[in-house]
Amino acid sequence: MHNRKMSIGLSGSTKSIVGLGGATMNNKDESRGKQKGLMSRLFPNKPAKPGEAFGAPGQGSSRMIGTMTVVTLLVLWFVITATGMVKPLFLPSPKAVWDKFILVSTVGFAGSTLLQHTMTSLARVFGAFSLACIFAIPIGIMMGVSRVARGLFDPPIEFYRPLPPLAYLPLVIIWFGIGEFSKVYLIFLAIFAPLAIAARSGVRSVSIEQIHAAYSMGASRMQVITHVILKAAIPEIFTGMRIGIGVGWTTLVAGEMVASTRGLGFMVLSASEFLASDVAIMGIIVIGFFAFVFDLLMRYLERVFVPWKGKV
Amino acid sequence: MENLSVKDVSVIYPGKTAGERTHALDNINLDINCGDFVVALGASGCGKTTLLNLLAGFISPSKGEILLGNRKVQGPGSDRGVVFQKHALLPWLNVMENAEFGLKLQGVPKQERRAIAAKNLALVGLQDFHERMIYQLSGGMQQRVGIARALTCGPAMLLMDEPMAALDALTRETIQELLLDIWKKTETMFFFITHSVDEALFLANRLIVMSPRPGRITHTYDLAFNKRFLECRDARAVKSSPDFIKMRETVLNIIYGDERAASRAEVAHA
Numbered sequence: 019m020h021n022r023k024m025s026i027g028l029s030g031s032t033k034s035i036v037g038l039g040g041a042t043m044n045n046k047d048e049s050r051g052k053q054k055g056l057m058s059r060l061f062p063n064k065p066a067k068p069g070e071a072f073g074a075p076g077q078g079s080s081r082m083i084g085t086m087t088v089v090t091l092l093v094l095w096f097v098i099t100a101t102g103m104v105k106p107l108f109l110p111s112p113k114a115v116w117d118k119f120i121l122v123s124t125v126g127f128a129g130s131t132l133l134q135h136t137m138t139s140l141a142r143v144f145g146a147f148s149l150a151c152i153f154a155i156p157i158g159i160m161m162g163v164s165r166v167a168r169g170l171f172d173p174p175i176e177f178y179r180p181l182p183p184l185a186y187l188p189l190v191i192i193w194f195g196i197g198e199f200s201k202v203y204l205i206f207l208a209i210f211a212p213l214a215i216a217a218r219s220g221v222r223s224v225s226i227e228q229i230h231a232a233y234s235m236g237a238s239r240m241q242v243i244t245h246v247i248l249k250a251a252i253p254e255i256f257t258g259m260r261i262g263i264g265v266g267w268t269t270l271v272a273g274e275m276v277a278s279t280r281g282l283g284f285m286v287l288s289a290s291e292f293l294a295s296d297v298a299i300m301g302i303i304v305i306g307f308f309a310f311v312f313d314l315l316m317r318y319l320e321r322v323f324v325p326w327k328g329k330v
Numbered sequence: 331m332e333n334l335s336v337k338d339v340s341v342i343y344p345g346k347t348a349g350e351r352t353h354a355l356d357n358i359n360l361d362i363n364c365g366d367f368v369v370a371l372g373a374s375g376c377g378k379t380t381l382l383n384l385l386a387g388f389i390s391p392s393k394g395e396i397l398l399g400n401r402k403v404q405g406p407g408s409d410r411g412v413v414f415q416k417h418a419l420l421p422w423l424n425v426m427e428n429a430e431f432g433l434k435l436q437g438v439p440k441q442e443r444r445a446i447a448a449k450n451l452a453l454v455g456l457q458d459f460h461e462r463m464i465y466q467l468s469g470g471m472q473q474r475v476g477i478a479r480a481l482t483c484g485p486a487m488l489l490m491d492e493p494m495a496a497l498d499a500l501t502r503e504t505i506q507e508l509l510l511d512i513w514k515k516t517e518t519m520f521f522f523i524t525h526s527v528d529e530a531l532f533l534a535n536r537l538i539v540m541s542p543r544p545g546r547i548t549h550t551y552d553l554a555f556n557k558r559f560l561e562c563r564d565a566r567a568v569k570s571s572p573d574f575i576k577m578r579e580t581v582l583n584i585i586y587g588d589e590r591a592a593s594r595a596e597v598a599h600a
Contacts, residue, residue, distance in 0.1 A: 227418035230388055235432030235483055236408030245435065249422045326421035329465035 060086060110296035118296045127297055128288050130280045136304060139282040142273065143266045146205035150262060154213035155255055162221025163243055179211035183272045196277035208269040209262040216258020220251030253327040256320045260313060267309040332399035332486050334519060336360040339394035341380050353544030354380040367513050367520040367556060369534035373585055377545020378523045382491050385521060386412050408432060411480030413490040417472040419464045425475050426460040432483040450478040453512055470501035487519040506532060507565060510556050527581050531555055531574060539584055549584055
């Protein structure tokens with residue numbers, strides 16, 4: 019009797035515990051959703067997707083962590099300069115740099131406004147980049163499809179490619195003077211080599227079956243080059259253009275070292291001569307901004323024009 | 331319609347020394363008639379791909395000649411369509427543009443070539459996929475586009491280099507049946523390479539068994555399993571019939587005989 023009662027009582031209470039347990043679980047889930055803390059967003063404890071537990075390391079988006087890195091660096095910059103740990107000469111405060119940005123934008127620095135400096139530099143980099151595209155891409159493709167062209171162009175390109183532009187800058191100036199041409203030409207040379215090499219290796223990315231298929235559909239040699247090889251090379255040419263424009267920005271300062279009166283590189287260099295580190299930092303940020311924006315643009319164009327990249 | 335004949339063809343790949351020279355094909359004679367489905371079967375290294383490359387014109391024979399009709403084969407041409415092991419389609423073009431590519435190269439007006447390509451795409455069951463990009467298709471569908479593309483120029487001969495090697499077993503069987511249907515509808519000569527004995531017996535009306543070192547044709551069989559399938563439409567019944575199984579054993583014995591001889595030779599060499 020007693021036992022039976024007990025068991026009834028137990029089973030009744032078990033039921034209520036189940037009910038309660040269910041309710042608490044729900045509450046927990048809701049509260050977890052609401053209180054989703056910063057740490058749990060940065061390092062979410064997601065259950066592994068099937069088959070992903072032993073997947074390639076480093077999967078998942080790093081955007082959140084990347085944003086946090088930038089924010090942390092900016093905060094550190096604020097804190098270090100605000101507490102006076104570092105003298106403004108070595109590291110000016112963000113506010114000082116911002117004030118300089120406004121000042122140079124309106125009044126100017128070294129005789130030109132920021133807009134004029136920027137436009138001059140953009141014209142040099144993009145002028146050189148356009149010239150490099152016009153010359154390097156066809157030459158790279160010719161190197162890919164003709165052993166004569168490869169024999170002609172490969173040795174000089176491979177020789178000068180690893181040289182730092184600063185090393186041959188004096189020669190460029192001696193040969194071509196201190197005018198605009200020398201500056202553009204220096205940047206052009208820096209972009210030319212990686213772009214030509216990319217175009218050449220793009221030609222290699224076509225498969226022999228694709229070429230054979232075209233021939234067995236009656237293609238001429240010229241049609242194989244224009245309809246198959248050139249198209250197959252586009253993804254690598256895009257990669258080369260992205261690398262090339264990056265190299266172009268890094269060469270900008272070298273190109274504006276000698277006999278310049280305008281340009282972002284010139285602005286940074288002359289600012290450092292006057293120990294105006296706020297202007298130098300501001301110039302660096304502006305260069306970085308344009309390089310970054312153009313890289314985003316190139317990536318966008320790549321997605322639009324080469325949708326098959328990495329999928330075949 | 332035209333016939334293809336291979337006359338006393340040998341292919342020797344040059345090497346630095348006499349020992350390094352490879353006798354890829356030795357004195358091959360083969361006649362393929364209009365409406366033939368010829369399958370070349372053999373262990374790897376027996377020269378079947380070399381033979382296909384010769385017929386396609388991608389390589390030329392060291393000795394002998396190949397005639398298509400009364401013309402000598404001297405290079406690739408639109409009278410011989412090729413389907414490759416890996417599809418070899420052009421990923422920047424969609425399905426329709428791939429299928430019409432050959433006619434576009436030949437300058438056929440757009441409307442006309444689209445009509446022909448659409449007909450061939452319907453033949454391989456892709457009438458609803460004209461606008462798809464190649465990388466959006468499954469492996470089996472990609473190979474279907476490859477077949478449609480090879481048919482577009484209206485070739486006298488269709489050459490297939492293990493086109494099903496990269497496909498899964500189920501897709502393979504569907505495409506085998508598809509190929510027989512296309513073979514029946516067109517008057518094209520088929521030359522097909524495989525190392526699957528079942529596939530070879532099922533597809534061929536003439537089976538050539540090749541043997542390596544040097545590559546040569548050792549056995550030729552006239553088969554009718556493909557016609558039997560086209561009548562009864564039951565592939566499993568055909569493939570499990572006693573005479574199919576008996577034929578498979580015969581062919582397997584030939585191939586394994588070659589393999590054993592080869593491994594003995596390798597051991598002796600070592």
